[in-house]
Amino acid sequence: MIADxxxxxxxxxxxxxxxxxxxxxxxxxPQEDISFLPHNKLMSVDExxxxxxxxxxxxxxxxRLTGGxxxxxxxxxxxxxxxxxxxxxxxxxxxxxxIDRFIDVFADSDIRSINISLDTLQPExxxxxxxxxxxxxxxxxxxxxxxxGIYVKLNVVAMKGINDDEINDFVSITKDxxxxxxxxxxxxxxxxxxxxxxxxxxxxxLQNVEESFSFIKIKDEINDTAKKFKPLxxxxxxxxxxxxxxxxxxxxxxxxxxxxxxxxxxxFSSGEVDLLKAxxxxxxxxxxxxxxxxxxxxxRGGQFPSNYEYTDTARINNRSMIKIGG
Ligand code: SAM
Ligand code: SF4
Numbered sequence: 001m002i003a004d005x006x007x008x009x010x011x012x013x014x015x016x017x018x019x020x021x022x023x024x025x026x027x028x029x030p031q032e033d034i035s036f037l038p039h040n041k042l043m044s045v046d047e048x049x050x051x052x053x054x055x056x057x058x059x060x061x062x063x064r065l066t067g068g069x070x071x072x073x074x075x076x077x078x079x080x081x082x083x084x085x086x087x088x089x090x091x092x093x094x095x096x097x098x099i100d101r102f103i104d105v106f107a108d109s110d111i112r113s114i115n116i117s118l119d120t121l122q123p124e125x126x127x128x129x130x131x132x133x134x135x136x137x138x139x140x141x142x143x144x145x146x147x148x149g150i151y152v153k154l155n156v157v158a159m160k161g162i163n164d165d166e167i168n169d170f171v172s173i174t175k176d177x178x179x180x181x182x183x184x185x186x187x188x189x190x191x192x193x194x195x196x197x198x199x200x201x202x203x204x205x206l207q208n209v210e211e212s213f214s215f216i217k218i219k220d221e222i223n224d225t226a227k228k229f230k231p232l233x234x235x236x237x238x239x240x241x242x243x244x245x246x247x248x249x250x251x252x253x254x255x256x257x258x259x260x261x262x263x264x265x266x267x268f269s270s271g272e273v274d275l276l277k278a279x280x281x282x283x284x285x286x287x288x289x290x291x292x293x294x295x296x297x298x299x300r301g302g303q304f305p306s307n308y309e310y311t312d313t314a315r316i317n318n319r320s321m322i323k324i325g326g
Pocket of ligand 2: 024068
């Protein structure tokens with residue numbers, strides 16, 4: 001069991017299998033000096049499976065593959081297939097571009113739910129945000145997943161002046177499609193030019209939706225990060241991930257493993273522990289994991305003021321999101 005000093009039990013592992021990506025979302029990666037890890041610094045397939053297995057023995061019940069873009073790894077199919085033999089719920093977060101190539105792998109590996117990131121429904125804006133002309137490809141892949149009966153959550157990073165005019169368009173697509181839209185408040189990471197004025201807080205999102213839709217609050221699961229709502233007579237739902245305006249750290253059960261094998265006890269932790277180096281040296285990593293979680297801060301890596309509007313990004317010591325794995 002991986003516990004911390006606030007009695008939180010951590011049983012959900014998010015593994016970044018690469019820090020590389022075929023998109024260039026500015027909120028996720030620094031615009032300048034982008035360099036990706038050399039092959040020998042990345043965890044190999046065997047290392048991913050072995051380290052994940054250690055976590056499973058310590059109580060992990062769910063594994064999410066992320067990155068970077070997890071599906072750009074040429075051995076991605078092997079990683080998915082091998083992890084699917086572990087006694088866990090296996091899932092992934094993807095930008096959607098390569099989904100069609102993996103659709104049979106998902107079926108063979110019993111993947112039932114996938115999170116796809118999509119911040120706009122407008123092809124031209126998509127090109128500006130991701131620097132790739134790929135809206136139609138991603139949208140068709142979302143429809144393909146639905147056709148195959150996979151539960152799809154759509155991650156939308158909500159940003160003022162960027163996509164705040166599309167909140168109701170996203171809710172509208174849940175009318176006839178069983179999609180689960182999740183608006184994520186924009187978070188600060190290394191090099192992403194965050195400032196408080198770009199955050200579209202949950203209160204603004206709800207006010208916006210209220211003007212056009214009738215909806216009810218639906219029950220959240222104990223470790224959910226999203227507050228969920230159901231528009232009346234819609235196939236799908238929408239939710240808000242309120243990391244900035246209403247943090248949900250008291251029920252956190254997440255463990256993050258970076259593509260270079262470092263464990264982080266929080267998305268915003270400044271500290272990390274090099275499990276891959278220890279593993280390659282033949283050391284036992286169990287104690288290192290326990291100790292790192294014993295030191296976990298109560299809230300947001302101990303790096304944020306309670307009111308996000310006073311956040312001073314110069315004082316936050318962390319990686320960029322693409323180097324952590326969301
Ligand atoms: N490439 C995959 C994708 O885009 O879904 C997986 C990795 S991405 C880092 C994981 C999630 O983090 C995505 O849903 C992305 O939108 C989200 N994300 C990245 N930067 C963010 C930020 N600054 N604030 C909020 N969410 C962010
Ligand atoms: Fe790539 Fe995902 Fe980051 Fe966009 S959000 S740059 S798709 S890792």
